[in-house]
Amino acid sequence: MVTRERFQNELKDLQNKLLTLGNFSLDALQKSIEALETKNIDLALKVMEDDNEADLLEEDINDLAILLIATQQPVAIDLRRIIVAIKIASDIERIADFAVNIAKSTIRIGSEPLIKPIEHIKKMYEINRKMLYQALEAFNEDDITKAKEVAEMDDEVDDLYGETIKELLQLNLEKPESLAQITQLSFICRYxxxxxxxxxxxxxxxxxxxxxxRYDLNN
Structure with missing residues (x-):
């Protein structure tokens, strides 16, 4: 009984570390978009400087997961939860990397006035924020209904991405001198x-x- 209780506590610790990593990535995305909108180069640099924290959190999650598998020999749902935690940590860390990429693009744009309002980019970010928050809730609550809703929101991001890229391509025809900025804004949409x-x-x-x-929710 004591062993099982300890295992459940360690599983909870693993889950909490994953939520911490998720919150870090949410914060990094928010700061990167704020830096873009306000041309705050210092904030963009901070996003880049802080990224090492996401790497360390992912390492902690992987180490704990491997330790649990090696010492507790979990079965069925517990084993799947541990394996999934490793996979989710990798996806969340990649999202933090995309925040860094947005920060880098912001630095490359610099103080140059934005060629167009970034309302679509902000909308894409808002949907991303909602998606990640809900995906973490779905994991925490074993809620496949919330997980399915996350996949449906992805379609909204895809539509906004396609629409915004078309607008940027048209702007490139009208203002070829702004190619460098248009390229960076296109990258941000892609991220x-x-x-x-x-x-x-x-x-x-x-x-x-x-x-x-396994289910493919992208189709």
Whole structure:
């Protein structure tokens, strides 16, 4: 009984570390978009400087997961939860990397006035934020309904991505002198689209954890 209780406590610790990593990535994304909108180069640099924390958190999660598998020999749902935690940590860390990429693009744009309002980019970010928050809730609560809703929100990001890229391509024809900025804004859109894909991966991992079967929620 004591051994089982200790195992459950360690599983909870693993879950909490994953939520901490998720909150870190949410914060990094928020700061990167704020830096872009306000042209705050110092804030963009901070996003880059802090990224090492995400790497360390992912390492902690992997180390704890491996330790649990090696020492506790978990079965069924517990084993799936541990395996899924490793996979989700990787996806969340990639989202933090995309925040860094957005910060780098912001630095490359510099103080140059934005060629167009970034409302679509902000909307893509808002959906990303909601998706990741809900995906983490789905994992925490074993809730496949919330996981499915995450995948549905990904379609909104895809639509916004396609629409915004078309607008940027048209702007490139009208203002070819702004090619450098248009390129960076296109990259930022792509980073947000890819971040949403990784969050959809998290939703798929939740399905696997709960159902024991793999589902492709991207189609």
């Amino acid at each position: 947000l689209e890819r971040a949403a894909d990784h969050t959809t991966n998290i939703a798929e991992h939740v399905f696997y954890m709960v159902k024991g079967k």
